[in-house]
Amino acid sequence: xxxxxxxxxxxxxxxxxxxxxxxxxxxxxxxxxxxxxxxxxxxxxxxxxxxxxxxxxxxxxxxxxxxxxxxxxxxxxxxxxxxxxxxxxxxxxxxxxxxxxxxxxxxxxxxxxxxxxxxxxxxxxxxxxxxxxxxxxxxxxxxxxxxxxxxxxxxxxxxxxxxxxxxxxxxxxxxxxxxxxxxxxxxxxxxxxxxxxxxxxxxxxxxxxxxxxxxxxxxxxxxxxxxxxxxxxxxxxxxxxxxxxxxxxxxxxxxxxxxxxxxxxxxxxxxxxxxxxxxxxxx
Amino acid sequence: xxxxxxxxxxxxxxxxxxxxxxxxxxxxxxxxxxxxxxxxxxxxxxxxxxxxxxxxxxxxxxxxxxxxxxxxxxxxxxxxxxxxxxxxxxxxxxxxxxxxxxxxxxxxxxxxxxxxxxxxxxxxxxxxxxxxxxxxxxxxxxxxxxxxxxxxxxxxxxxxxxxxxxxxxxxxxxxxxxxxxxxxxxxxxxxxxxxxxxxxxxxxxxxxxxxxxxxxxxxxxxxxxxxxxxxxxxxxxxxxxxxxxxxxxxxxxxxxxxxxxxxxxxxxxxxxxxxxxxxxxxxxxxxxxxxxxxxxxxxxxxxxxxxxxxxxxxxxxxxxxxxxxxxxxxxxxxxxxxxxxxxxxxxxxxxxxxxxxxxxxxxxxxxxxxxxxxxxxxxxxxxxxxxxxxxxxxxxxxxxxxxxxxxxxxxxxxxxxxxxxxxxxxxxxxxxxxxxxxxxxxxxxxxxxxxxxxxxxxxxxxxxxxxxxxxxxxxxxxxxxxxxxxxxxxxxxxxxxxxxxxxxxxxxxxxxxxxxxxxxxxxxxxxxxxxxxxxxxxxxxxxxxxxxxxxxxxxxxxxxxxxxxxxxxxxxxxxxxxxxxxxxxx
Numbered sequence: 001x002x003x004x005x006x007x008x009x010x011x012x013x014x015x016x017x018x019x020x021x022x023x024x025x026x027x028x029x030x031x032x033x034x035x036x037x038x039x040x041x042x043x044x045x046x047x048x049x050x051x052x053x054x055x056x057x058x059x060x061x062x063x064x065x066x067x068x069x070x071x072x073x074x075x076x077x078x079x080x081x082x083x084x085x086x087x088x089x090x091x092x093x094x095x096x097x098x099x100x101x102x103x104x105x106x107x108x109x110x111x112x113x114x115x116x117x118x119x120x121x122x123x124x125x126x127x128x129x130x131x132x133x134x135x136x137x138x139x140x141x142x143x144x145x146x147x148x149x150x151x152x153x154x155x156x157x158x159x160x161x162x163x164x165x166x167x168x169x170x171x172x173x174x175x176x177x178x179x180x181x182x183x184x185x186x187x188x189x190x191x192x193x194x195x196x197x198x199x200x201x202x203x204x205x206x207x208x209x210x211x212x213x214x215x216x217x218x219x220x221x222x223x224x225x226x227x228x229x230x231x232x233x234x235x236x237x238x239x240x241x242x243x244x245x246x247x248x249x250x251x252x253x254x255x256x257x258x259x260x261x262x263x264x265x266x267x268x269x270x271x272x273x274x275x276x277x278x279x280x281x282x283x
Numbered sequence: 284x285x286x287x288x289x290x291x292x293x294x295x296x297x298x299x300x301x302x303x304x305x306x307x308x309x310x311x312x313x314x315x316x317x318x319x320x321x322x323x324x325x326x327x328x329x330x331x332x333x334x335x336x337x338x339x340x341x342x343x344x345x346x347x348x349x350x351x352x353x354x355x356x357x358x359x360x361x362x363x364x365x366x367x368x369x370x371x372x373x374x375x376x377x378x379x380x381x382x383x384x385x386x387x388x389x390x391x392x393x394x395x396x397x398x399x400x401x402x403x404x405x406x407x408x409x410x411x412x413x414x415x416x417x418x419x420x421x422x423x424x425x426x427x428x429x430x431x432x433x434x435x436x437x438x439x440x441x442x443x444x445x446x447x448x449x450x451x452x453x454x455x456x457x458x459x460x461x462x463x464x465x466x467x468x469x470x471x472x473x474x475x476x477x478x479x480x481x482x483x484x485x486x487x488x489x490x491x492x493x494x495x496x497x498x499x500x501x502x503x504x505x506x507x508x509x510x511x512x513x514x515x516x517x518x519x520x521x522x523x524x525x526x527x528x529x530x531x532x533x534x535x536x537x538x539x540x541x542x543x544x545x546x547x548x549x550x551x552x553x554x555x556x557x558x559x560x561x562x563x564x565x566x567x568x569x570x571x572x573x574x575x576x577x578x579x580x581x582x583x584x585x586x587x588x589x590x591x592x593x594x595x596x597x598x599x600x601x602x603x604x605x606x607x608x609x610x611x612x613x614x615x616x617x618x619x620x621x622x623x624x625x626x627x628x629x630x631x632x633x634x635x636x637x638x639x640x641x642x643x644x645x646x647x648x649x650x651x652x653x654x655x656x657x658x659x660x661x662x663x664x665x666x667x668x669x670x671x672x673x674x675x676x677x678x679x680x681x682x683x684x685x686x687x688x689x690x691x692x693x694x695x696x697x698x699x700x701x702x703x704x705x706x707x708x709x710x711x712x713x714x715x716x717x718x719x720x721x722x723x724x725x726x727x728x729x730x731x732x733x734x735x736x737x738x739x740x741x742x743x744x745x746x747x748x749x750x751x752x753x754x755x756x757x758x759x760x761x762x763x764x765x766x767x768x769x770x771x772x773x774x775x776x777x778x779x780x781x782x783x784x785x786x787x788x789x790x791x792x793x794x795x796x797x798x799x800x801x802x803x804x805x806x807x808x809x810x811x812x813x814x815x816x817x818x819x820x821x822x823x824x825x826x827x828x829x830x831x832x833x834x835x836x837x838x839x840x841x842x843x844x845x846x847x848x849x850x851x852x853x854x855x856x857x858x859x860x861x862x863x864x865x866x867x868x869x
Contacts, residue, residue: 067780097782107777111795113303120791124782129790133303141301158304173777180781 017045020184020216021066025075028061028240035061037240038075043216045183048207050227050248051220052259053237059220062237063186066218067099068092079184097124100182100215102206104189106169110162114153114172117161118144121176147175151205167198174206178213185210187219191226199226224256311867326686329679330744330825332752340740340749347739351532362518366537368641369514370545372432373501375638376439380500381493384444388451394463395455395477405448413445414854415847417503418730418818418828421512422835423843427655432513433642439500439507447496454488455481490556494549501545502728505538509734509822510832519731523738531738539726552631555623662840666848674830678849680744681826685816688748689809692755699756700763706775707767707793717764725757729815733824744825751812751819759808766800767793802868806861813857817850 021043028036036058043049051059064070065077068084076083082095108117116132122140123130133141148154151171156164161172170190177185190206191199203221207230210217221227227234227248234251236244236259244259303309327333389395391405417438424434462480471479508516515534522530615621668674702708703717733750740746774792783791820828827846834842 069776069780093782093784095782096780099780101777101780103773103777105773107773109774109792109795110771111798112791115301120778121781123778123784123787123791129786131790131794133301138300145301157301176777176781 019043020045020080021218022078023062023066023075026062026065026072026077027074028058028065028070029073034240036065036072036237039237039240039242041235041242041245043218045216046214048210048217048230048232049219049235050224050231050233051218051235051237052222052224052227052244052256053220054260055222057237058240059237060188061240063101063188063218063220066184066186067096067101069101093124097180098183100177100180100185102170102173102177102185102187102190104192106166106173108161108169108172108176110160112161113158114161114164114168115141115144115148115157117172118148118175118179121147121179124180144175144179147178148172150178150209151175165198166194167202170194170198170202171205174202174209178209182215184216184218187217189220189222192222199223203227203230308867311864315864315867322686323690326683326690329683330687330748332687332691332745332748336740336745340736340745343739344736347528347735351528353529354533354536355527355529356533357530362515362534362537365515365518366541368432369504369508369516369538370501370541371634371638371641372435372507372512372514373439373497373504373545374634375432375436375642376500376504377443377493377497378635378638379436379440380443380447380496381489383440384447384451385489387444387448388455389477391448391452392455394458394460395473395481397473406452409445409448409452410855411445411851412441412443413449414814414851414858415442416814416818416850417442417500418506418510418821419831419847419850421507422510422821422832423659425511426835427652427659428649429652430511430513431643433644435504435507435512435514436638436642438512439503443496443500446499447492450492451485451489454485454492458484491553494553497549498542498546501542503730505541505728506730506734506822509730519734523734528738531735535727535731535735538728538731542726542728552627555627556631659840662838663844665841666845667839667841668845670842674827674846674849677820677827677830678853681816681819681828682813682853684744684747684819684824684826685751685809685812688751688816689755689805689812691748692752693759693805693808695752696756696760696763699760700767701789703760703764704767706770706772707789717760721757721760721764724753725761727753727757729754730818730822733819734822737823742823742825747816747819747824747826750824751815754815755808755812758811759804762804762807763797763801766804767797769800770796799865799868803865806865810858810861814854817854 019042021041023039023041026036026039026041027034035056039058039062041062051062053059061070065072066079066084068087071085077085079095079099082091084092084095087095109120112120112132119133119136119140120130122136122144126136126140130136136144145154145157148157151174153164153168153171153175156168156172161169164172174190187206191202194202203226206219207217211230219227224234231248234244234246234248234256235242236256238259244255246255387405387408390397390401391409393402396402396405420438420441421435424437428434428437458481462484463476466476466480504514504516505519506516508514508518509520511517515538519531519534519538522528522534699717699721702713703721705714708714708717729750732753733747736746736749740749770793774796775788778788778792816826818828820826820830821832823829827850831843831846831850834840834846
């Protein structure tokens with residue numbers, strides 16, 4: 001399946017625009033650990049960047065610094081030329097409107113319907129407090145249902161989110177992000193809590209719709225093979241440091257291995273069992 | 284659900300209106316809200332809780348407090364003696380309740396009951412004793428046991444069965460069945476199997492629940508004196524009757540201090556008897572889960588310690604028992620933990636002995652009073668429902684007081700609940716103010732509040748509704764804060780990362796999550812307030828309690844029984860109704 005994605009979307013190497021995310025010298029310290037340690041990274045608009053690395057390598061922290069859910073200890077993060085940690089509440093909200101975020105644990109409100117959760121993606125655009133479907137206009141309801149249809153869940157519109165399966169939940173979360181109409185999508189281990197089959201399906205949908213809407217994507221992943229065929233660029237983190245930054249098509253398995261196993265001990269431990277298959281399948 | 288959502292997907296056609304389909308659940312919820320909308324204003328008007336009286340009432344309360352200040356510390360030795368008696372009544376009552384509930388619970392648990400008949404009968408006893416308030420039992424017991432602490436302790440004990448029996452039985456039913464099976468496979472009798480495999484499992488829960496009940500009984504025992512059932516209540520009543528409000532304040536402060544001190548003490552006791560952290564956590568988790576189930580929250584919470592953790596029971600044994608030397612006696616070694624347990628148990632036993640010495644039970648006297656009991660029982664039958672106009676309107680008044688008090692209390696509580704939730708509140712100062720405010724309000728029992736309000740605004744339902752409103756702030760404030768703190772934070776993060784405002788995050792990510800526990804808490808509070816409203820009349824704060832008290836005083840026992848039946852039916856019906864509504868709010 002490695003090349004399926006590229007076949008479907010040959011135009012993915014459309015001319016890249018200006019820099020939308022610019023990170024320089026980013027360091028984030030939690031207590032004694034340096035979760036992110038002096039990272040420099042630039043992302044062009046329309047680019048699909050996949051972050052790989054072991055758990056705890058700093059991928060989540062990096063992503064959370066980009067939309068201001070976390071603040072850097074040192075260094076700067078610029079998104080559309082703005083630094084999230086320097087913005088006032090109002091400006092930060094306006095910036096976040098343009099940055100979608102997909103979470104490992106979905107972040108759905110279980111008691112609301114699937115459609116209600118998708119509609120909630122628009123709260124940055126509409127005024128005032130909202131609840132379930134009934135608190136949005138018919139027009140919004142139609143738009144949201146269309147997005148739900150794109151992820152293949154229009155049939156489940158009225159179903160409560162907590163009755164959906166894990167894969168379906170993440171698809172609802174994707175539809176919510178689509179309905180947010182962002183320019184950048186950050187995805188933090190979107191399939192880490194799903195089974196392999198739904199992981200594949202969810203990643204396929206996520207990359208496909210993001211390509212269709214021409215979003216800039218920064219997605220952290222455990223399984224490298226899921227990104228192949230879609231990603232423009234692979235960025236590897238280890239112990240908070242950037243150890244790999246290469247166009248996806250030229251990624252070699254040695255390079256990928258370097259991200260996952262720096263020494264023999266790590267290779268021997270079972271930790272890489274789930275992730276190590278990625279570079280293997282690339283051969 | 285009657286509408287099959289999967290078969291009826293919404294159409295993406297432009298002309299099609301997208302609406303949430305009407306399911307049975309939505310119809311029931313809508314009916315509930317509309318009913319509430321109609322009932323609350325009616326209740327407010329019927330119990331005089333309208334803006335004009337509220338403003339006057341606050342002024343009256345201010346005047347009363349001004350006249351109460353400064354408290355007068357008269358006859359401190361006698362007051363302390365009465366306070367001690369009040370405490371011992373609660374201890375004796377709880378002990379009586381526990382002693383009666385333990386065998387009852389084994390009969391009322393599905394896995395240990397000897398027969399279906401015993402199961403049904405013991406469950407019925409539990410339900411009835413739960414529905415009839417302790418103060419009502421006290422009035423009846425005073426009638427044939429005479430004035431004094433004995434009828435008070437007995438009343439607390441009998442009413443305690445309702446809660447203790449139920450929670451004990453639940454604990455037994457929840458115990459792990461495999462040790463029991465294993466014991467049976469050794470050829471044990473049922474009694475042996477229960478003793479060796481069920482009792483050790485439920486012990487921590489029993490102790491935790493019993494000490495919790497002691498706290499509850501201590502909140503009632505200061506009021507028992509109002510009907511002559513011993514304790515400091517009689518003195519409080521006297522002080523208020525003689526318009527010695529300064530003395531009244533002294534007594535109220537003493538009660539407040541006693542309640543807070545005992546609450547601290549009982550939690551320390553819980554720790555030293557249950558010893559290990561994990562067992563205490565398990566007992567606390569059990570109580571919390573019970574409470575959640577009552578309040579209709581989100582099922583079991585993750586306990587702070589994992590249940591699979593090995594019990595530290597085995598850990599403190601320093602030297603293994605000597606197997607090789609037959610003349611050496613084998614004993615459980617005296618570890619620190621065991622010494623602590625022993626000490627705490629000894630202290631508790633001494634308290635119980637002291638409380639029974641205070642009760643001064645005289646078997647000969649009880650024997651002499653038997654005819655009074657039998658004449659009372661025979662006088663009760665048949666129940667006299669002949670004056671429906673009287674008791675119907677009084678019962679209705681009680682209900683209205685409960686609804687008005689609950690609603691007013693919840694309205695005041697809601698903002699505090701958000702301030703007092705760590706994950707929502709914006710400021711540390713607001714958080715502490717809300718938390719400590721609620722603790723302080725909760726220290727004063729509702730009936731003591733009612734007594735104060737009667738003194739301030741006069742007899743009638745308004746005083747009762749105000750007392751219940753304040754009681755509501757104390758209890759549901761705490762429950763609501765906790766339930767807001769326990770919500771899943773991930774939707775909050777997801778929503779704020781889309782650029783939502785604080786208000787939008789609260790509406791779309793917090794409200795839906797807290798609605799079930801909020802409705803659950805309000806219904807639970809209403810349930811409690813209805814039980815309380817039934818006895819408010821005894822201290823003059825409106826409702827059916829006054830008529831009940833009079834029927835006993837006028838020896839119209841047939842009317843008393845009629846009232847008891849009415850109270851039981853109302854309380855039980857509301858409890859079932861609340862449970863039914865709650866099941867739709869998950």
